[in-house]
Amino acid sequence: MTPMTLTEKILARHAGHAGRDHVQPGDNVWIDVDVLMTHDVCGPGTIGIFKQHFGKDARVWDRDRVVIIPDHYIFTADKMANRNVDVLRQFVAEQNLPHYYDVGTDRYKGVCHIALPEEGHTRPGEVLLGTDSHTCTAGAFGEFATGIGNTDAGFVLGTGKLWVKVPPTMRFVFHGQLPPYLMAKDLILAVIGDIGCDGATYRAMEFDGDGVYALNIEERMTLCNMVIEAGGKNGVIAPDQVTLDYVNARNVRGNPYTVVSSDAGAKFVFEKVYDVAKLQPVIAKPHSPDNRAFVSDIKGTKLDRAYIGSCTGGKMTDFRAAATVLTGKTVRIDTFVVPATSEIAHGLKTETLNGQTLEEVFLSAGAKIGEPSCAACLGGPSDTFGRLNEPLSCISTTNRNFPGRMGHKEARVYLASPLTVAASAVTGVITDPRDYVG
Amino acid sequence: MSLQSTITGKAYVLGDNVDTDQIIPAQYLTLNPAIPEEYRQFGKYALGSVPPSQAGLPKGHVPFHTDDEFVSPYRFIVAGKNFGCGSSREHAPIALDAAGIKVVIAEFYARIFYRNAVNGGYLIPFESTGRLCDTICTGDELRLDVAAGKLHNLTTGETYELKPLGEVAPILEAGGLFPYARKVGMLRS
Numbered sequence: 001m002t003p004m005t006l007t008e009k010i011l012a013r014h015a016g017h018a019g020r021d022h023v024q025p026g027d028n029v030w031i032d033v034d035v036l037m038t039h040d041v042c043g044p045g046t047i048g049i050f051k052q053h054f055g056k057d058a059r060v061w062d063r064d065r066v067v068i069i070p071d072h073y074i075f076t077a078d079k080m081a082n083r084n085v086d087v088l089r090q091f092v093a094e095q096n097l098p099h100y101y102d103v104g105t106d107r108y109k110g111v112c113h114i115a116l117p118e119e120g121h122t123r124p125g126e127v128l129l130g131t132d133s134h135t136c137t138a139g140a141f142g143e144f145a146t147g148i149g150n151t152d153a154g155f156v157l158g159t160g161k162l163w164v165k166v167p168p169t170m171r172f173v174f175h176g177q178l179p180p181y182l183m184a185k186d187l188i189l190a191v192i193g194d195i196g197c198d199g200a201t202y203r204a205m206e207f208d209g210d211g212v213y214a215l216n217i218e219e220r221m222t223l224c225n226m227v228i229e230a231g232g233k234n235g236v237i238a239p240d241q242v243t244l245d246y247v248n249a250r251n252v253r254g255n256p257y258t259v260v261s262s263d264a265g266a267k268f269v270f271e272k273v274y275d276v277a278k279l280q281p282v283i284a285k286p287h288s289p290d291n292r293a294f295v296s297d298i299k300g301t302k303l304d305r306a307y308i309g310s311c312t313g314g315k316m317t318d319f320r321a322a323a324t325v326l327t328g329k330t331v332r333i334d335t336f337v338v339p340a341t342s343e344i345a346h347g348l349k350t351e352t353l354n355g356q357t358l359e360e361v362f363l364s365a366g367a368k369i370g371e372p373s374c375a376a377c378l379g380g381p382s383d384t385f386g387r388l389n390e391p392l393s394c395i396s397t398t399n400r401n402f403p404g405r406m407g408h409k410e411a412r413v414y415l416a417s418p419l420t421v422a423a424s425a426v427t428g429v430i431t432d433p434r435d436y437v438g
Numbered sequence: 439m440s441l442q443s444t445i446t447g448k449a450y451v452l453g454d455n456v457d458t459d460q461i462i463p464a465q466y467l468t469l470n471p472a473i474p475e476e477y478r479q480f481g482k483y484a485l486g487s488v489p490p491s492q493a494g495l496p497k498g499h500v501p502f503h504t505d506d507e508f509v510s511p512y513r514f515i516v517a518g519k520n521f522g523c524g525s526s527r528e529h530a531p532i533a534l535d536a537a538g539i540k541v542v543i544a545e546f547y548a549r550i551f552y553r554n555a556v557n558g559g560y561l562i563p564f565e566s567t568g569r570l571c572d573t574i575c576t577g578d579e580l581r582l583d584v585a586a587g588k589l590h591n592l593t594t595g596e597t598y599e600l601k602p603l604g605e606v607a608p609i610l611e612a613g614g615l616f617p618y619a620r621k622v623g624m625l626r627s
Contacts, residue, residue: 028605030624041467045528048472053616073468080468087470133526133550149528149554150471151615159625163615197455198520202549231523231548287489288455378525379464402457402524404487409463 003263005169006236007204010144010260014127025168025269033065034126034143036156039112040070042131042149044087049154060095061160067099067121068092069112074103074373078381110341110372113137113225113311117217118343120250123257124239129156134311134399136232139224140217141247142239142259147228167233169204169262170195170270174211176277180438183321184219185313185397185417187211187274188226189282193292194272201231203269206262211276212237217246218317225312226399229289238262281433283395284415287403295420295432304392306331306425307406308418309338309370310377313397316347318418322397323358325422325436326365332428335367336386338375345372367425379407388413395424441562441584441603441611445540446592447513450502451495451576452488456517457524458551460487462533471532480529481508481536494576502537509538514580517544518571521563522551528558535560541582543570543589543600556606559614564589565601 002022004012012023014031023029038046050058060066068088073081085103092100099121101109109115113134116122124142128135131153138145148162156162172191192199205227212220220237227235237243238261247257281295308314308322319339339345348359348369362369368385376386377398388394388407394414396406401413416424419433426436466483469476485493485502494500503510515521515534521544522530531554534542542555543564555563562584570589574580578593587600603610612618619625 042527044470045472048470052472078468080470084468084470131526133524135526147526147550149526149550149558151528151554151558155557155615155619159619161624197523198546198548201520201546228524231520233549378459381465381468400457400459400524402455402459402487403489404463405457405459407465409487409489 003265005204005266005268006142006206006238006260006262007144007169007234008166010125010127011164011166023166025166027166028163029166030161030163031127033129033156033160033162035065035067035121035128036153037067037069037112037116037128037130037135038153039072039132040084040088041072042153043068044084045150046131046153046157047087047091049150050157053154054158058158060157063095063097065160066097066157067116068097069101069109069115070103071110071112072374073380075371075385076381076383078383081381108342110339111311111314111374114315114340117141117250118341120252123247123251123255124243125258125260129153129162133228134225136227136235137221137225137311139234139236140220141243142237144234144236146234167202167204168269169206170200171206171208171268173209173271173273174207174276175209175273176211176275178211178214178276181281181419181433182276182279183417183419184215184222186279186282187276188223189284189292189415190274190279192226192230192290193282195230197229197288197290198231200227203232205230205232205235207235207237213240216317217242218315221315222312229399281417281420283420283430284401286401286412286414289400289415295416295430299430299432301430302393303333303395303424303428303430305333305394306335306421307376307386307394307396307398308421309336309340309375310398311340312399313418314338314340314344316344318397319348319358322418322422323353323361325419325426325433327354327361329365329426331366331425333425335425336370336376337362337367338370338386339372341372376406378405395421395430397421441607443584445513445582445584447540447580448511449514449516449574449576449578449580450510450512451571451574452515452517453492453495453571454518455520455523456488458522458527458530459524461485461522461530462527463487467527467529471529477532478508478536480533481538484510484533484537495571496575500576508536513538513540515539515542516570516574517542518569519545521547523548526550528554531555531558531560545569556609557615559610562610564603567599567601570598
């Protein structure tokens with residue numbers, strides 16, 4: 001048997017009901033989908049396509065495999081945005097879907113890519129498709145996860161299937177002990193800077209090495225989250241005990257899953273090895289995630305605003321890191337803190353540092369804390385918390401800095417780790433986190 | 439759409455890495471493309487966040503359409519590398535379709551934009567063999583022989599070979615993923 005990569009093995013197992021023994025890069029295969037996720041921005045269009053093609057009274061292929069998470073435009077007075085959540089709500093009622101996390105209820109979660117694992121919807125060896133490009137985040141759980149559009153998602157809703165082209169896999173190996181001033185965000189920004197924002201187009205990106213397996217699950221999610229910024233189809237990390245402990249603790253419905261990893265001798269089209277101890281804090285300058293610099297190269301650049309949030313940089317690990325810098329200090333620029341999910345918002349109220357909750361650390365530093373959602377990561381309606389409505393310079397833990405991404409099309413967005421963003425918030429200029437952390 | 443046709447119209451030229459936020463700014467994603475009137479409105483906001491200096495190359499500062507128009511005077515977009523990178527929003531090819539764009543010709547595409555364009559049947563995404571965004575100018579009159587993949591610049595008299603559509607041709611010919619799946623028996627009609 002020809003050895004296969006993790007991504008190839010998952011796609012082979014999902015190709016047709018019986019699966020296939022073997023697939024190779026370039027093969028087009030119809031795969032069975034384990035979980036389909038949609039949200040308030042792409043859900044209404046997806047539902048429209050589903051009804052148009054399968055009929056108004058059609059049923060989804062498997063109600064247990066559909067997950068709907070409103071998260072994008074939630075805390076806004078925008079009538080159209082609110083209307084879109086109503087479209088989701090109505091569809092969920094019509095179809096009697098169990099996995100819906102409605103706004104204004106105790107079930108409300110926030111950012112879908114973090115809500116999915118928290119609620120036990122990410123499992124090794126599975127295929128997860130979502131109507132959001134950052135669906136690739138779930139590759140951290142050893143599954144094939146990628147973003148799709150409304151038409152594809154409408155098709156999956158009715159059939160549970162989709163054709164996909166098997167991608168060749170690139171392998172990125174991180175060795176060594178991560179210094180305290182670096183985070184997964186620095187690693188992935190370094191990778192994107194090296195290969196460019198089209199460097200992994202049509203390809204899978206697999207992460208490996210003791211430097212990756214020393215990361216906690218949230219940091220592994222950050223690595224996989226930004227593969228789309230290099231054009232990657234999916235990012236993936238083979239599961240270890242850390243993965244399984246997380247998944248098992250959350251898999252309350254007891255869904256079975258199969259752990260898959262790359263075969264010895266599997267063929268990778270590209271391989272790059274990093275010694276993490278030798279890396280420096282990395283920043284992506286305006287207006288592209290691959291416009292890489294070392295933070296030290298542009299330190300002192302004046303900023304108007306700092307933003308800590310999103311699927312990329314709004315998890316507990318991200319806030320813990322930011323709090324270590326902000327504790328006992330005062331921010332010099334407007335600083336916005338947006339927990340990705342309600343569970344993380346709760347964590348900010350309960351976890352403590354030097355006798356203060358993280359929420360108290362941020363508030364006493366002068367930061368503003370918003371409600372869990374995607375918020376200003378992608379701009380959104382003009383009343384969105386933290387949105388750049390003016391051509392400001394902002395340093396952010398988010399994932400994209402293309403023109404207009406966070407609002408105003410002349411705004412300048414710098415992407416960096418939570419440590420770098422917090423250090424820069426304290427000084428008001430781009431600041432190397434090594435000034436504050438070990 | 440028929441791949442046997444000839445498409446004629448003006449070119450609008452853009453650079454590299456035109457991402458989905460430039461193609462359709464996120465604030466307009468509140469419109470629901472499943473509602474025909476809202477679908478039409480996407481045309482008005484298409485290419486709304488392209489920086490003015492990059493809008494309508496080589497000179498830039500050429501508006502894609504006037505502010506109150508839904509449909510642009512252009513039928514072709516000619517661009518560089520990695521067209522449509524960023525988000526998975528299908529609103530991006532929808533906005534171009536609603537604005538009257540029939541064909542995009544780029545060096546290559548970001549994967550999800552390409553899939554959405556093909557599977558939704560909104561427009562034909564051709565790949566060029568060279569870097570046409572440096573030779574074709576905004577406003578040039580183009581004629582595309584779709585089946586042959588031959589592009590004629592009627593303004594300059596030049597002719598270019600485009601890359602074959604390859605394995606997506608049957609999906610485009612059928613009109614998108616749903617009609618294609620019916621044709622090949624993946625969906626009952």
